[in-house]
Amino acid sequence: MLNFKEIKEIIKLIDDSSIDEFTYESEGAKVQLKKTAARANQHVVYNNASEIQALPKQPAAESLEQPKKEVHLPKEESEQKTENLHKITSPMVGTFYAAPNPDADPYVTIGSKVKENTVVCIVEAMKLFNEIEAEVKGEIVDILVENGQLVEYGQPLFLVKPE
Known part of the structure; x- marks a missing residue:
């Protein structure tokens, strides 16, 4: 197999x-x-x-009710804003979880300081819970996905301002 x-x-x-x-x-x-x-x-x-x-993909009923977060910047300004930021991407297809369990606080929030080995989230795939590490020292400036959202391989999850 x-x-x-x-x-x-x-x-x-x-x-x-x-x-x-x-x-x-x-x-x-x-x-x-x-x-x-x-x-x-x-x-x-x-x-x-x-x-x-x-x-x-089939949208879940609850996701239809939630407004999507969209930011529209001119292309040059958008590129400048993310040019110096590190993207933490999903290494697999799965479900994004911001915390180790539903009752716990999220691993990181916007403004959190992270090191290379700091766990920032979990991506669950095939009943396996995979801890995702920051891989860079810096500060979380944006969280690009919602808790419980399906994520694709290579999809950006976080933006980090490296130190």
């Missing part, structure tokens, strides 16, 4: 290719990936941890 790292690499390869559908079966486990024309509207769902399918 493929391990998580191999599945993640296959997802990236399929996403970057012109292949629309991919199926892999081994020892009773099945990995199936499908993509639509709108690549930005994809995420991975899994059943019984043995079947993975990339399907179009």
Whole structure:
């Protein structure tokens, strides 16, 4: 059976290719990936941890009610503002969690000082909770995703002003 790292690499390869559908079966486990024309509207769902399918996102009822946070800056100003900032990105497809459990305070907030090994969030994938570290010393200046939100491989999660 493929391990998580191999599945993640296959997802990236399929996403970057012109292949629309991919199926892999081994020892009773099945990995199936499908993509639509709108690549930005994809995420991975899994059943019984043995079947993975990339399907179009379906908005949750509660997410329809919440306004999205959008900032519109002129392109040059936007590039200047983020040019010197480090992006902490998701290393996998999964669910973003800002805290270790629902009753705990978030790992970091805007203004938090972080070191390279500071845990900033958890990305849960296939029932595995993966701690994501800052990888840079600095200050959190923006949190780009909401708690419980599905995130894509490579999606920016935080902006950090390096020290």
